[in-house]
Amino acid sequence: MLGSVAGRLQACYPSPSNLNEEEMMVGMKTANTMQNLQHPTAVSPFLTQFPNNNSRIVAFTTPQNYAGRLSQLLQLKGWKPLWCPTVVVETTSQTTASIQKYLSNPNNDDDEQKPPLEDFSAIAFTSRTGISAFSEALADVKKPQLAPSGETFTISALGKDSECLDDAFISRICNNPERIRVLVPPVATPTGLVESLGLGRGRRVLCPVPLVIGLEEPPVVPNFLRDLAAKGWVPVRVNGYETRWAGPECAEGVVRKSEEEGLGLGLDAIVFTSTGEVEGLLKSLREFGLDWGTVRKRCPRLVVAAHGPVTASGAESLGVAVDVVSSMFDSFGGVVDALAFRWQSLEC
Structure with a gap:
């Protein structure tokens, strides 16, 4: 019998050597991660239909306790995270x-x-x-x-x-x-x-x-x-x-970016990690006099990504069609990699 909890965990969970480089780097937090979440650098207004990695803006709706982890994974891909928390935990x-x-x-x-x-x-x-x-x-x-x-x-x-x-x-x-x-x-x-x-x-x-x-x-x-x-x-x-x-104004970042779509500054993707986040976003959109269909029309290239099948099922039950579902959902690295694969396949 293994003599420590760490040993028992290793027996039933992958060791660090089995994790990809991005997952291992999540723990290396930068001091300005949270500071930059809601203020992505402005991107060129001359975006093509499939902009390069450094131009992509990815909104995510996770509560604060998960935001740093997901934001850093997005940044490791060269994308610009836009934190729009729709629930408070x-x-x-x-x-x-x-x-x-x-x-x-x-x-x-x-x-x-x-x-x-x-x-x-x-x-x-x-x-x-x-x-x-x-x-x-x-x-x-x-x-x-x-x-x-x-x-x-x-x-x-x-x-x-x-x-x-x-x-x-x-x-x-x-x-x-x-x-x-x-x-x-x-x-x-x-x-x-x-x-x-x-x-x-x-x-x-x-x-x-x-x-x-x-x-x-x-x-x-x-x-x-x-x-x-x-x-x-x-x-x-x-x-x-x-x-x-998170309140009636929690969708403000998504609404603002949807209005900038014509300038090439709109959203490229949005990531949901729970059904509650989806409902929170929809509830806030109604406060702005909008619905999800309007957001999709404003942002035709928007890719909706869900962290695992449970979140995907919940989103679709609320009328939000999901384009990407992570098959590896023991960490946020799965949904980020799935999103990257989606864009790579579109560019081929």
Whole structure:
């Protein structure tokens, strides 16, 4: 048996040598990445139908916690990122309290009291934000949540989100890492996670998921909980963080660029990484008196890219046709590479 969490992660997730150069460079953050997101350098007004790499402007709608990673990948391709966040993702005192309900009371020194997490067999994280929210809630708890001995406890995460399940995180769950199984499904989707967890046989699984405010909740989380139940698990939903609409003006950057299309300064692509982002954009467009069809007419060369099939399906259910879907969606590198391949094929 491997003796560390890092070892177990390496066994079920690609090593750095298997990642492409761009993914490895994501961690090398530049000081001005976020500063330049909303202010791409002006490009030549004399663009051809398929402009060269250095002229392409790519809008993306991710919340701030993911923006730096995706922006840098776009810049590594020589493109100009335009950050137009349509959702805000963050923890609140209420969501932190919701998680802490399932953790040991930090003010309780009674070692005989059974920690609430002992009633569970697994935690299933469907996002990096969920892991961060759980870690934040753990900060006020001084002792590990599980006894050193007991049945194997599974902690699961999708794709590169599993990087957050490091030794420091695991040690706050249990001081015996051999009791913890870190599970990273080969297919980085909630459905893939359910399949990897296997049969529940009546066991409980804690699911830190978002509380959606100001938008319709996409079917992803309800379907995930339903699928877990169908596999015999008892899923316990906890609102670990909030996902909120970014407001009526969040589509301003997209609207402005669509108006500049005739000058050769319009959008070449837009990248969505969740269904909520799509809905947030459409809701803001309505505030400007526009709809998605109008944007597409203004920007006929616009390529719509989705980070994985779940996002693509959600976008199309909202009336936004998707041109590019990443087949490798354990990291944002997949959708960026898929977009590059699309343009390369058009230029051949």
